[in-house]
Amino acid sequence: DQQVKQNSPSLSVQEGRISILNCDYTNSMFDYFLWYKKYPAEGPTFLISISSIKDKNEDGRFTVFLNKSAKHLSLHIVPSQPGDSAVYFCAASSGWQFYFGTGTSLTVIP
Amino acid sequence: DTGVSQDPRHKITKRGQNVTFRCDPISEHNRLYWYRQTLGQGPEFLTYFQNEAQLEKSRLLSDRFSAERPKGSFSTLEIQRTEQGDSAMYLCASSPGHGYGYTFGSGTRLTVV
Numbered sequence: 001d002q003q004v005k006q007n008s009p010s011l012s013v014q015e016g017r018i019s020i021l022n023c024d025y026t027n028s029m030f031d032y033f034l035w036y037k038k039y040p041a042e043g044p045t046f047l048i049s050i051s052s053i054k055d056k057n058e059d060g061r062f063t064v065f066l067n068k069s070a071k072h073l074s075l076h077i078v079p080s081q082p083g084d085s086a087v088y089f090c091a092a093s094s095g096w097q098f099y100f101g102t103g104t105s106l107t108v109i110p
Numbered sequence: 111d112t113g114v115s116q117d118p119r120h121k122i123t124k125r126g127q128n129v130t131f132r133c134d135p136i137s138e139h140n141r142l143y144w145y146r147q148t149l150g151q152g153p154e155f156l157t158y159f160q161n162e163a164q165l166e167k168s169r170l171l172s173d174r175f176s177a178e179r180p181k182g183s184f185s186t187l188e189i190q191r192t193e194q195g196d197s198a199m200y201l202c203a204s205s206p207g208h209g210y211g212y213t214f215g216s217g218t219r220l221t222v223v
Contacts, residue, residue, distance in 0.1 A: 004152075006152075009150075032208070034211045034212075036214075041216075041219070042216050042217070043114075043116075043201055043203075043214035043215050043216045043217045044153065044201070044214045045214070046211045046212070046213065046214075049211050089152050089153070091152075091211075093208075095208060096141065096158055096160075096165070096166070096208060097143075097155055097158065097166070098155075098211075098212060099155075100145075100152030100153045100154075101152050102150065102151055102152045103150075103151075103152055
């Protein structure tokens with residue numbers, strides 16, 4: 001049973017434009033959410049997090065939005081750069097374990 | 111401290127052989143996790159240690175899999191009698207506690223031929 005879902009397997013965006021990656025979850029007990037970025041042959045790298053007491057967290061070009069009523073999480077990257085091309089995973093936790101989505105492959109076109 | 115280290119990076123083994131992977135977490139992190147990732151999937155939880163105690167094991171972890179974390183430092187994951195379905199990237203992660211994200215290692219890619 002997939003508790004965290006990323007329904008878009010891939011996304012292509014022009015350099016300089018906004019990338020929006022989406023994530024839905026089913027467990028209302030989740031209280032901490034993360035986004036990870038993964039390059040081929042490497043482990044996932046932490047990008048940004050948000051706790052359930054917030055609805056927005058910003059770090060440079062990356063902003064994560066949380067809509068608890070909709071059980072929806074999104075990552076905005078502005079402006080998108082070619083180096084952002086990678087697979088992005090969202091993850092959610094209610095304790096010690098994180099549940100991961102299946103990932104969205106982002107391609108930023110120069 | 112340079113992060114979470116995993117060894118080896120790649121392992122090719124024949125079906126039926128045993129393999130062992132090692133993970134060295136960030137030294138201040140008392141939580142250590144093993145995940146497995148296959149192509150097109152997100153990381154799937156295998157097992158979790160808090161210090162030296164193994165607190166949770168996924169049902170994905172069959173009897174052929176065993177993990178240890180002696181003295182609460184490094185951890186090993188052993189797979190006995192490997193099968194082709196064991197081919198995957200095995201990821202180790204550590205964390206200082208709840209409310210903090212994981213730091214992942216680079217993973218060990220296992221290929222069973």
